[in-house]
Amino acid sequence: MAPRTPPRPFEAGGVIISWWRCVMLDLRLIRERPDLVRAAVASLGIEAPIDTILALDEDRRAILSEVEALKARRNEVSKEIGRLRGGPGAEPLKDESRSIGERIKALDENVKSVEGKLNSAMLEMPNLPHDSVPAGKDDRDNVVVRTVGEPRQFDFAPLAHWDLGPTLGIIDFERGVRMSGTRFYLLKGAGARLQRALITWMLDLHVAKHGYTEIYPPYVVREECLWVDGKLPKFRDNIYHDAEEDLWWIGTAETPLTNLHRDETLTLDDLPRSYVAYTACFRREKMSAGRDVRGIKRGHQFDKVEMFKFTTPESSYEDLETMVAQAEEVPALLGIPHRVILMCTGDLGFVAAKKYDVEMWAPGCAEWLEVSSLSNCTDFQARRGNMRFRREQGARPEYMHTLNGSGLALPRTLIAVIENYQQSDGSVVVPEVLRPYMGGIEVIR
RNA sequence: GGAGAGGUCGCAUAGUCCGGUCUAGUGCGCGCGACUCGAAAUCGCGUGGGCAGCAAUGUCCCGUGGGUUCAAAUCCCACCCUCUCCGCCA
Missing domain, CATH: 3.30.930.10 (Bira Bifunctional Protein; Domain 2)
Structure with a gap:
């Protein structure tokens, strides 16, 4: 196995921002069957931030589609600048790219913060019980x-x-x-x-x-x-x-x-x-x-x-x-x-x-x-x-x-x-x- | 602990000095096909993952995280790991 350093799932302050994202309980399951997940978690007698997760997930996807469109545009512009080799016409493109970059930066910080919160919340989600497990309080x-x-x-x-x-x-x-x-x-x-x-x-x-x-x-x-x-x-x-x-x-x-x-x-x-x-x-x-x-x-x-x-x-x-x-x-x-x-x-x-x-x-x-x-x-x-x-x-x-x-x-x-x-x-x-x-x-x- | 070298798409390597046709080249391996009675050899094609999306597609990943820049595998900083030499030793 390649001896690679695993990223740490957190940073100082406890906010998780690595690629270690959204992989605890299947996020799709929570998104699509929140009722089922809620009931399962309730049977464990454990508090879990399901509503928080749902809200953050929605936020994240909304911001993501916007920021990805911007990145696509910036990549395009940068490539064009490269083709021009600093010739005339490059300057306006640089300006455009720069301003796109600023918006991306702002949105990226947003994504990071939302993902950090989402990951923290996901790490608080317990596993769900199998059907063969008897219901009970303690x-x-x-x-x-x-x-x-x-x-x-x-x-x-x-x-x-x-x-x-x-x-x-x-x-x-x-x-x-x-x-x-x-x-x-x-x-x-x-x-x-x-x-x-x-x-x-x-x-x-x-x-x-x-x-x-x-x-x-x-x-x-x-x-x-x-x-x-x-x-x-x-x-x-x-x-x-x-x-x-x-x-x-x-x-x-x-x-x-x-x-x-x-x-x-x-x-x-x-x-x-x-x-x-x-x-x-x-x-x-x-x-x-x-x-x-x-x-x-x-x-x-x-x-x-x-x-x-x-x-x-x-x-x-x-x-x-x-x-x-x-x-x-x-x-x-x-x-x-x-x-x-x-x-x-x-x-x-x-x-x-x-x-x-x-x-x-x-x-x-x-x-x-x-x-x-x-x-x-x-x-x-x-x-x-x-x-x-x-x-x-x-x-x-x-x-x-x-x-x-x-x-x-x-x-x-x-x-x-x-x-x-x-x-x-x-x-x-x-x-x-x-x-x-x-x-x-x-x-x- | 000290000094040096290095981490690239399964494996091996190129690229890093001089940032943009690197959306990462080549070899091996693997898959499919051609040739063959069959096989070897040879030739052709293909060959990662995450995220968003019904899809088309887009986006991110060159140890990890930041920074500079219109643009980073490539420049800067920090950290992790590996190797070599020295020191210290169960």
């Missing part, structure tokens, strides 16, 4: 699609990982906090190794069995990457940012993976493309302390194995089901109960057209832990990142569809393993599938 309306596996029956009271971990010496909260503050911890000995085993095993599973290509991406990215994957503008406050170099720490491998084929036009043969990446993830998570943040469930830094797929519009929903099944294999092979939740419109968020969560049962803290979130983002990210494909040589490029899903998030999977495999004496049995990655250790004690 997470209470999500649908449990299936529950797989029976919770283990304990003949003692199972402990939560925040008790088990420190006792076993595999989780150290105090020293983590001493180094880095609240919401940091460290894993130690067999605990650190168990997490590493999970990472390697999951990567191997997705590469060898599911055909994904492993990627080791950068953990810091430029701002435009976050616009492309849809983290911006919504999550600005949750992202760590190095002001000195203007680099942003990823909150998920989805961000670099989404940008993997940015500004590329692939062929149909290239699709689908499946990638899996293990990365650390960084999130500011400005939640207050409380039950939800006890233990290692929600830290500022965590590890995750992420699956990502670039695919075609006609197969993306099928691919989503496949990806969910691939994520479910992790709890299945670990022998831990899990369930699959279909998110309702009100809990879909900004970029997904359809989204499932996979949750694993943790008997110690007695809750279903979200270990994966799998989304079909349809062409939403592809439009933002100009990611296209051609069906055949010479055919018009079309936007790809992108999907992402955790192939599982780590500390939570670790929690589930520890809590499900604990024994009455406080030791933890290593699941069968992980033993080859644990140097044969069968029990952590």
Whole structure:
């Protein structure tokens, strides 16, 4: 691929003025079916500047036709001046061209300002939900699609990982906090190794069995990457940012993976493309302390194995089901109960057209832990990142569809393993599938 | 971090000094056709994208963004990226 610098989708002041224009939600759809778009957005419970967009779009097209006619005339006049080679008769033409130029300049500034506002507004437009997504207000309306596996029956009271971990010496909260503050911890000995085993095993599973290509991406990215994957503008406050170099720490491998084929036009043969990446993830998570943040469930830094797929519009929903099944294999092979939740419109968020969560049962803290979130983002990210494909040589490029899903998030999977495999004496049995990655250790004690 | 070279229509290159027949030439690749029993070779034609428009067509794009000019691939400024040498190092 040609190493070209992607234009930044904004400039100081937040006004977008690059060629990065009008490609978020298809502008034509908003223009032609505003009623439909309005209803869809309303079902998400998200505010979107649809009226602003409609007005700006109309403005833009009106100015554009005028300015293009002027430019056509100026090009003509300039050519004529060139033919005259400075001979007589050139001067009046220069005057005409000059005055046309002034009008063009004024109108161009208009266009720029209108397009800037239009692009900002378009970047605020969420993706629209698929027909198969249940209507609902919030997470209470999500649908449990299936529950797989029976919770283990304990003949003692199972402990939560925040008790088990420190006792076993595999989780150290105090020293983590001493180094880095609240919401940091460290894993130690067999605990650190168990997490590493999970990472390697999951990567191997997705590469060898599911055909994904492993990627080791950068953990810091430029701002435009976050616009492309849809983290911006919504999550600005949750992202760590190095002001000195203007680099942003990823909150998920989805961000670099989404940008993997940015500004590329692939062929149909290239699709689908499946990638899996293990990365650390960084999130500011400005939640207050409380039950939800006890233990290692929600830290500022965590590890995750992420699956990502670039695919075609006609197969993306099928691919989503496949990806969910691939994520479910992790709890299945670990022998831990899990369930699959279909998110309702009100809990879909900004970029997904359809989204499932996979949750694993943790008997110690007695809750279903979200270990994966799998989304079909349809062409939403592809439009933002100009990611296209051609069906055949010479055919018009079309936007790809992108999907992402955790192939599982780590500390939570670790929690589930520890809590499900604990024994009455406080030791933890290593699941069968992980033993080859644990140097044969069968029990952590 | 310092010094130098450079980013052109899939790839490779010409053009940039001296602004206007560059609405970007050539080769390769690719597509269609001719020749052929078939193929190679050869010959002919074609070969990007965005936006506006019912269309004809117009407009914009020579790394990105500005500026100068009647007119910018070409001149000026800033930035991004690549390469070479030096320095520094996991």
